[in-house]
Amino acid sequence: MVDASTDQNGVATVDWVRHSTPPQAMLVMLARTPSDDLNRFLSPMVYELTNNGAQVRFRRNDSNAWAANQPTKFYWLALWK
Template structure:
């Protein structure tokens, strides 16, 4: 689980031990929080995958804008072959 804040562009980063290549796939899902309002208006998406980590970008469902400077918690799962 990642407990992070997004940057001004709505991006949160996930880092992992360096691999020789990026993962084949990565799944992200919002974690339950004390305020379920986050679940209602944020949508996470994998934005970039590298051999060092990933960028997860969050979009606001109410305005379709990127969710900049937003605290968030999310689960992630990356799979390598």
């Protein structure tokens, strides 16, 4: 689980150190928080996969804008070949 805030572009990062290649696939899901009302307005998406980590970008469903500077918690699962 990642507990982070998004940057000004709505991006939170995930880092991995045991792999030197990007995964074949990655799944992201929001975690339950005390502010679930706010989380229902966010949609996470895997934005970029690299050798060192991933960028997860969050969009607000109520305004269709990127969720800039938003605290969030999410689970991730990456699969390597």
